[in-house]
Amino acid sequence: MSNLKARVVETTNGFHVEGYEKIEYDFTFLDGVFELQNLQLANFYERWGRCLAIMDKNIFDLYGHQMQEYFKHHLLQLKIHQAMIGEKAKSLETLTQIVDSMTEFGIIRKEPVLVAGGGLVTDVAGFARAAYRRNTNYIRIPTTVIGLIDASVSIKVAVNFGNYKNRLGAYHAPMHTLLDFGFLRTLPEAQVRNGFAELIKISSCAHLPTFNLLDEFCERLIPTKFGRSHGQNNEIKQAADEINRSGIFEMLKLETPNLHEIGLDRVIAYGHTWSPLHELTPATPLRHGHAISIDMAYSATLANTRGLLSDEQHRRLLGLFSRAGLSMDHELFNEEILAKATAAILKTRDRLLRAAVPSPFGSCKFLNDVTDEEMAAALHRHKMLMKEYPRNGAGIEAYVDASDTGYTVNAEHLINGQKLSGGASGSKESVFRNGVMNGLKGLASNSHSTRLPALQGQR
Numbered sequence: 001m002s003n004l005k006a007r008v009v010e011t012t013n014g015f016h017v018e019g020y021e022k023i024e025y026d027f028t029f030l031d032g033v034f035e036l037q038n039l040q041l042a043n044f045y046e047r048w049g050r051c052l053a054i055m056d057k058n059i060f061d062l063y064g065h066q067m068q069e070y071f072k073h074h075l076l077q078l079k080i081h082q083a084m085i086g087e088k089a090k091s092l093e094t095l096t097q098i099v100d101s102m103t104e105f106g107i108i109r110k111e112p113v114l115v116a117g118g119g120l121v122t123d124v125a126g127f128a129r130a131a132y133r134r135n136t137n138y139i140r141i142p143t144t145v146i147g148l149i150d151a152s153v154s155i156k157v158a159v160n161f162g163n164y165k166n167r168l169g170a171y172h173a174p175m176h177t178l179l180d181f182g183f184l185r186t187l188p189e190a191q192v193r194n195g196f197a198e199l200i201k202i203s204s205c206a207h208l209p210t211f212n213l214l215d216e217f218c219e220r221l222i223p224t225k226f227g228r229s230h231g232q233n234n235e236i237k238q239a240a241d242e243i244n245r246s247g248i249f250e251m252l253k254l255e256t257p258n259l260h261e262i263g264l265d266r267v268i269a270y271g272h273t274w275s276p277l278h279e280l281t282p283a284t285p286l287r288h289g290h291a292i293s294i295d296m297a298y299s300a301t302l303a304n305t306r307g308l309l310s311d312e313q314h315r316r317l318l319g320l321f322s323r324a325g326l327s328m329d330h331e332l333f334n335e336e337i338l339a340k341a342t343a344a345i346l347k348t349r350d351r352l353l354r355a356a357v358p359s360p361f362g363s364c365k366f367l368n369d370v371t372d373e374e375m376a377a378a379l380h381r382h383k384m385l386m387k388e389y390p391r392n393g394a395g396i397e398a399y400v401d402a403s404d405t406g407y408t409v410n411a412e413h414l415i416n417g418q419k420l421s422g423g424a425s426g427s428k429e430s431v432f433r434n435g436v437m438n439g440l441k442g443l444a445s446n447s448h449s450t451r452l453p454a455l456q457g458q459r
């Protein structure tokens, strides 16, 4: 993971300490991580003879049996803490429940915990590993598009606190991340679309060939879950693999020199300037992917108005958001929201707007000198343009449901009924029961009423 090169020198009145820490971690693409013949995962745990896994409850229900068989086959003991973490339960309380499971398991100092699920589980369990004995190992298996191409690419881990998103957290790299896009075959389409927005973001600002592929395959990628749903032809899967590999690579190249986010001009912040407010303004919050798409679409109109993005590229970008079913506008997006969101982001970005825009596709410029009048004029123009698009620029399945804010048990399972049937068979004792109910406290069932009270956005 890391080793510190440090020196200590005496100064006239004391000492000076200087150190450099090496950070290294790996990613492996591997379809079928739990297939018996794939030894990569087993190899990590061979030395320990056992594994503690923190995993998303839906992933346990879908893949738990296969996972248990895998560990049994490789003669490794497996204990599973099932986590049901919606955005509301991305909390310190959920973190401490994970910590209790680690203590109960008797985790040995360098023994890696396995973390499997979307960005919520990897963020919370990753932070638990950062805090546990100050710094402990983990291995990640992301299972959502957001997880695979965004959350598990970064080394940021966090929980929400005091109504602020990701207010407490750390930079804590895992030992290894296993990227199995096969999990996407069971991911709900709305979640796939959410991740598609982040891929538009990275490609339009950093990698034109990837943008071209997204544009060419859009309608074939989203419903087929990036070519992973059953019976898909190889062409779609190949395009998806190319998109995902380049998307991750571009993000790593951009973010690695700035792992601790000291620099504030960030290409990957395209779409993340005004979006925190878009996300939370409607009574039921917008999904993250839709909020950033509104921001990206509007920013593109602003860039086009300034002559930084050609008419052709501007229209191509808007067309792609529309075809993907992503939002480009919202009735509550007005000058007042724009002004409020601008004031908020200026605080975060050290009083400069630093709004990233593609200019031209595949590269990016940062806007700092936009006046209120210019922003308002661009908004007016953007709203006029939206009239030309289906749904007037509104998105499909744009609002969060309990799977984002609370927790939705996929398929026929019901959380309020509490009996979580089906799923993995096998040794029930190997499941931490305290983990099962994580994050369920105080949550409504699968309804739109699970609004996060005044949670302030922050990636």
Ligand SMILES: NC(=O)c1ccc[n+]([C@@H]2O[C@H](COP(=O)([O-])OP(=O)(O)OC[C@H]3O[C@@H](n4cnc5c(N)ncnc54)[C@H](O)[C@@H]3O)[C@@H](O)[C@H]2O)c1
Binding pocket: 056, 057, 058, 059, 062, 085, 086, 087, 090, 117, 118, 119, 120, 121, 123, 143, 144, 145, 146, 147, 150, 151, 152, 154, 155, 156, 157, 166, 183, 184, 185, 186, 187, 188, 191, 194, 403, 404, 407, 408, 410, 459
């Ligand atoms: N650390 C970072 O840099 C970073 C970056 C982006 C997002 N995030 C965080 O990630 C979180 C969002 O993560 P997410 O979008 O992955 O959502 P998520 O983890 O909530 O997963 C979405 C839903 O899909 C279900 N699910 C997950 N994988 C599945 C699969 N393969 N099949 C069927 N169902 C599946 C989950 O149970 C959940 O209901 C936010 O809290 C955000 O702050 C962090």
Ligand SMILES: [Zn+2]
Binding pocket: 198, 272, 288, 292, 459
């Ligand atoms: Zn984002």
